[in-house]
Amino acid sequence: MKALLAPVVALGVKVLGxxxxxxxxxxxxxxxxxxxxxxxxxxxxxLRDASKSAFEADKQVKTAMRKRLQPKVREVxxxxxxxxxxxxxxxxxxxxxxDEYARGIVTALNTDGLQPFTYATVQATPILxxxxxxxxxxxxxxxx
Amino acid sequence: xxxxxLTRLQTIVAERVAWADQLAQIxxxxxxxxxxxxxxxxxxxxEGEGVSNATVGSRLDAWRxxxxxxxxxxxFSELExxxxxxxxxxxxxLRPYLVQCYDRKDFPRTNNDMERSIRGLKTQYRRVSGRKNxxxxxxxxxxxxxxxxxxxQDAAHxxxxxxxxxxxxxxxxxxxxxxxxxxxxxxxxxxxFRHKRHSFLASLxxxxxxxxxxxxxx
Numbered sequence: 409m410k411a412l413l414a415p416v417v418a419l420g421v422k423v424l425g426x427x428x429x430x431x432x433x434x435x436x437x438x439x440x441x442x443x444x445x446x447x448x449x450x451x452x453x454x455l456r457d458a459s460k461s462a463f464e465a466d467k468q469v470k471t472a473m474r475k476r477l478q479p480k481v482r483e484v485x486x487x488x489x490x491x492x493x494x495x496x497x498x499x500x501x502x503x504x505x506x507d508e509y510a511r512g513i514v515t516a517l518n519t520d521g522l523q524p525f526t527y528a529t530v531q532a533t534p535i536l537x538x539x540x541x542x543x544x545x546x547x548x549x550x551x552x
Numbered sequence: 553x554x555x556x557x558l559t560r561l562q563t564i565v566a567e568r569v570a571w572a573d574q575l576a577q578i579x580x581x582x583x584x585x586x587x588x589x590x591x592x593x594x595x596x597x598x599e600g601e602g603v604s605n606a607t608v609g610s611r612l613d614a615w616r617x618x619x620x621x622x623x624x625x626x627x628f629s630e631l632e633x634x635x636x637x638x639x640x641x642x643x644x645x646l647r648p649y650l651v652q653c654y655d656r657k658d659f660p661r662t663n664n665d666m667e668r669s670i671r672g673l674k675t676q677y678r679r680v681s682g683r684k685n686x687x688x689x690x691x692x693x694x695x696x697x698x699x700x701x702x703x704x705q706d707a708a709h710x711x712x713x714x715x716x717x718x719x720x721x722x723x724x725x726x727x728x729x730x731x732x733x734x735x736x737x738x739x740x741x742x743x744x745f746r747h748k749r750h751s752f753l754a755s756l757x758x759x760x761x762x763x764x765x766x767x768x769x770x
Binding site (some may be wrong): 419420421422424425427429430435446447448449450451452453454455457458459460461462465466469472473476477480481484487488491495499502503506509510513524525527529530533536539540543544546547 | 553554557558559560561562564565566567568570571574575577578579581582585586588589592631634635638639641642643646649650652653655656659660661662663664666699702703712716
């Protein structure tokens with residue numbers, strides 16, 4: 409790492425500060441080359457490393473939920489599709505609406521996380537909450 | 553049939569209650585992560601003028617101390633304890649380097665900020681050159697483009713640059729320039745295939761047709 413930074417040292421410019429993604433080799437190299445210069449580690453990298461277990465836990469829960477719920481939603485969609493082809497237009501329209509909800513559920517279940525800040529289940533939970541509330545509204549309004 | 557499917561969907565969505573405890577724990581873990589990010593993202597615009605390594609560091613340390621205390625009072629689940637312990641451990645290990653950027657203006661706190669400042673440099677050079685593409689300027693200054701402003705700052709710095717320029721091996725410089733130009737051209741082609749495929753393929757077809765027209769008859 410020191411060799412990699414050698415051209416920068418050779419430039420002779422004044423180094424006011426350094427930043428790295430917190431790899432040990434980088435920390436050691438900048439510490440040796442510029443001991444009196446402030447070194448900042450990338451805070452995203454630090455938070456990403458620090459929250460690795462939490463992110464993994466989120467991923468596991470998301471996968472478990474998807475594994476259990478997604479096949480059931482798919483089955484409902486299959487049945488809706490089959491029925492829609494033969495039913496009256498009004499019922500077909502209501503089934504089409506339900507198919508949109510089913511698609512919404514699948515979308516929520518397939519939400520991906522992105523380290524460090526985006527957690528799949530944290531993103532998916534409000535979507536599923538709202539879908540549930542909206543389905544309850546449909547239920548109140550009634551269906552055939 | 554419709555009512556039946558509606559009920560079925562409601563039942564499926566409601567099944568997520570099986571993970572309610574875990575979801576609540578993950579939400580808390582995520583909340584702590586965001587709390588620390590909020591402490592670290594202490595821009596002067598948000599916090600007034602009192603942002604420094606000392607103030608941000610002290611807030612971060614207070615948060616760490618508070619969470620360490622809570623960790624031992626038995627109020628957290630096993631998952632929360634495990635994740636929070638790891639979280640605090642990493643923060644503690646890297647603490648000496650974590651809060652160093654606030655005493656100096658424009659010191660980036662993340663690699664993203666660093667890249668943003670490089671993009672700013674690109675924009676500046678695009679404006680100076682009046683070109684959409686700054687590659688020609690990069691060729692002039694090479695990898696040292698980021699230091700160009702510092703060199704041009706005063707006579708002493710300029711002298712340093714002149715001394716360095718005098719030591720340059722011209723043949724090697726030309727070779728490097730040719731290699732860099734070639735690499736940039738390759739990169740541009742890859743970019744066009746990925747993002748401007750339609751127009752790029754049309755231009756290739758056009759080039760092909762023009763070449764075919766001007767080719768001598770067999």
